[in-house]
Amino acid sequence: MPLFEFGCEDCGARFEKRLDSAKDVGTVVCSRCGAANVKRKMSAFAAVGARTSSGGLSSSAPACAPGGG
Numbered sequence: 069m070p071l072f073e074f075g076c077e078d079c080g081a082r083f084e085k086r087l088d089s090a091k092d093v094g095t096v097v098c099s100r101c102g103a104a105n106v107k108r109k110m111s112a113f114a115a116v117g118a119r120t121s122s123g124g125l126s127s128s129a130p131a132c133a134p135g136g137g
């Protein structure tokens with residue numbers, strides 16, 4: 069299953085979800101606050117160091133690199 073990345077418009081959380089199909093994107097809710105106001109993000113493979121500093125929450129943790137083989 070493809071892995072999709074989402075960003076919550078409400079709390080700003082970022083999370084990933086494995087969906088059977090892209091059409092299931094509409095059923096995804098935030099894994100932190102449960103809001104349905106989430107947006108699908110582009111594949112993290114291409115994006116490099118693109119983060120916004122709005123609000124400023126938790127400390128900076130090392131990015132979760134995709135475990136390749």
Ligand SMILES: [Zn+2]
Pocket residue numbers: 076077078079080081098099100101102103
């Ligand atoms: Zn949220």
